[in-house]
Amino acid sequence: MLDQVIKKFLPNVSKVSDVFYESILETLKMFAIAGSISFLLGLFFGIVLLVCKPGGILENKWIYNLLDKIINVLRSIPFIIMIAALIPLTRLVVGTAIGTTGAIFPLVVGITPFFSRQIESALSGVDPGLVESGKAMGMSAFGLIIHVYLKESIPAIVRATTITSVNLIGLSAIVGVVGGGGIGNFAIMYGYQRSQVDATYVSVIALLIIVSMIELLGKRVLRNTKYY
Template identity: 45%
Template sequence: MYQLFERYFPNVILLQDRFIQSTIETIYMTFFSGLIGGLIGVLFAIILVATKQNGILEKRVCYSLLEKAINILRSIPFVILLALIYPLTRLIAGTTIGLNASLVPLTIGFAPFFARQIQNALLEVDEGIVEAAKSVGSSPIDILFNVYVKEGLPAIIRASAVSIISLIGLTAMAGAIGAGGLGNLAINIGYNGFKTDVAVMSTFIILVLVFITQWICNLLIKTVTH
């Protein structure tokens, strides 16, 4: 088996330490940009749900402004977003290239997408349950967290799975332009260096990360629905 692998993936064997490092970098980018962007996204989603028309804290101006901002950010292709926020990236990270610098555009790119996913998940909650909570005098905070979030938890986890998988794709794109990770390995060494086996293995590892993410989220869904 090893001889067969060595025959078809010779460069992968030579670069095995680089693969380990790149995988760790991809996980690093996904975790921290997902954590920060996720918190921002959840906050935005809760505000959108609370301030929508007939919402528990209806504020049409606030809802309209935030929704338009999210739509605009979601509409910008990630590669263009990387270029547009170079000054902000340099201000925050002190540089526009490298692992830590990538967290800025990844977070900004992820947050509005995640916000919309979580908003849709929260809106799946039966309005009858919300009205029942209002009728017994529950406060807006109680309704948001004990009704919307609690009842919508399975949908929130499903939305998180989709969002994290999308984020892994963004890290590969960021890596392709110098941020490190498996994207950098696949493009700069695999594609540009004419080492097809490196590109194939990088893609395979990214797919493994995607499958692991989906598997964990499926387990969480089963846990919260039993």
């Protein structure tokens, strides 16, 4: 019954259903790998920005200004242009600039600066009084980061991660324009180049479902932290 419905309303997609399902797996693979790496890097750089800024617990204007400028520059470059600019470096790092493997590196470079800012903003929302109390109790800088900044910022970090994850799904679709694989590549190859409208629509629906699942997961995590 389901096969008949698909053939009726999605005739072109039904002919390449295996390619479509593979594109979904490729998108999830890019999201999982690039997302995990970007989460760790973004968390690290966000913390560095926070503690090294003027007035921070490890104030270092040189490190702060350098990292701040690098992040601003990377965030100002349109992602589609960044992909092209990173091709030589991508080939050097992962051995190829096409396919799912070639898409992961530019995705990490593209989303990490955004997530770093999100983390910096999330940590900056911590009550300064709590930081001062931690200092008064003799906490080290590392202790303040772990037990004050990160612990008190869990809800904000979850929200930042959810927002960044949604943005990452969008970027993973963009890499399809340059043969990066995934749902975006499927939409370009079959929906745009072959003028198969049903392929375009089913790609949009698949992306909407993935984004909705991410947002639902983010809300559930917030509820489980009892901060929502």
